[in-house]
Amino acid sequence: MRWLRDGFGRVHTYLRISLTDKCNLRCRYCMPEAGVPNPTPNAALLTPSELGGLARYLVQERGVRKLRLTGGEPLLRHDLLEVLRALRSVTGREQRAASGLHAFGLTTNAVHLERYLPALVASGLDAVNISLDTLRADRFTALTRRDGQAHLPRVLRAVDAAVDAGLRVRVNCVVMRGRNDDELETFCEYFAQAPARGLSEMVDAVRFIEYMPFEGNEWHQGKMVSYAEMRQRLQPRLLRDTAEPDRHDTTKYWRYRTRDGTEVPLRVGFITSMSEHFCAGCNRLRITANGHLRPCLFGRHEVDLRPFVQRDDWEACGAAIDAALLRKAFALGGASSALNDLPQRMAHDRPMTAIGG
Structure with missing residues (x-):
């Protein structure tokens, strides 16, 4: 196997593919109010066959073992069902043994998730990460600039439907001071009460994700709630997680004890990109919706893979990927500090939705 190795010896086995930079929400931490400037037209997106070919190459020839579809909002992709069919040769459960893929996931805001659940499950989906930053309809409206009365109930129904479908479900909440940081325990208690909603399992x-700086997302340090502060607020509810941590994991996990003292299977995680970065164990690559490889979320360097994919020139494609990996910085895209240097660098980069989550 010709592994995807960078200049620091890190092997990259996790691939995140953005299907679109468009989104039906306008979350304040993710994108400008007017949306992405100059969104990628459909004609410039990787086609389903190109996506399938690139995924097969990276899984079968380069050792990718985990694949996740992202965006923007991936369920807005105009030819989503064709994309899922094209990927099935590597993502389908019957094809996994031959392809080498271990896990297939999706990150979504879940507004349209119920509609597509049957097709996603049929394509081999194992897991879904659902972005949800409040359980209050008025705050949903304020945070997403969209109608919380209409959308929030759909998202909560989709969470339960995904659990009921047997998927591993994780709910991701970006915590912002003065906007939703008073809901930490409320979130945990709500999702710990799955039996009350008729579910045999829970998420x-x-x-909880530290607020990160991106172009047009109104970040400043005063709005960021650190891992240490979030953990301190939840301390009476948290129990040490005894599971062996995965050195590639971006999340610090704890077990949860409800307000009435019951220990439940729900895990509480903290993604600490700003206060305690996890770059040493990075094994991720990102491909944007138009086919650019981005080795680091915070890095500025990208390489366009689409010309190689269109020519089926996998040798040249592999060489371009290897060269890009050798340029990958050890941490934070080369920034010297997450809290000082990084915000200035990211202010002149693309919005998160254009990079691919």
């Missing part, structure tokens, strides 16, 4: 984890 695998609620994960």
Whole structure:
């Protein structure tokens, strides 16, 4: 196997493919109010066959073992069902043994998830990460700039439907001071009460994410709630997780004890990109909706893979990927500090939705 190795010896086995940079929400931490400037037209997106070919190459020839579809909002992709069919040769459960893929996931805001669940499950989907930053309809409206009365109930129904479909479900919440940081325990308690909603299982984890700087997302340090502060607020509810941590995991996990003292299977996780970065164990690559490889979320360097994919020139494609990996910085895209240097660098980069989550 010709592994995807960078200049620091890190092997990259996790591939995140963005299907579109468009989104039906306008979350304040993710994108400008007017949306992405100059969104990628459909004609410039990787086609389903190109996506399938690139995924097969990276899984079968280069050792990718985990694949996740992202965006933007991936369920807005105009030819989503064709994409899923094209990927099935590597993502389908019957094809996994031959392809080498271990896991297939999706990150979504879940507004349209119920509609597509049957097709996603049929394509081999194992897991879904659902972005949800509040349980209050008025705050949903304020945070997403969209109608919370209409959308929030759909998202909560989709969470339960995904659990009921047997998927591993994680709910991701970006925590912002003065906007939703008073809901930490409320989130945990809500998702710990799955039996009250008629579910035999609950979500695998609620994960709280430190607010990160991107172009047009109104970030400043005063709005960021650190891992240490979030953990301190939840301390009476948290129990040490005894599971062996995965060195590639971006999340610090704890077990949860409800307000009435019951220990439940729900895990509480913290993604600490700003206060305690996890770059040493990075094994991720990102491909944007138009086919650019981005070795680091915070890195500025990208390489366009689409010309190689269109020519089926996998040798040249592999060489371009290897060269890009050798340029990958050890941490934070080369920034010297997450809290000082990084915000200035990211202010002149693309919005998160254009990079691919």
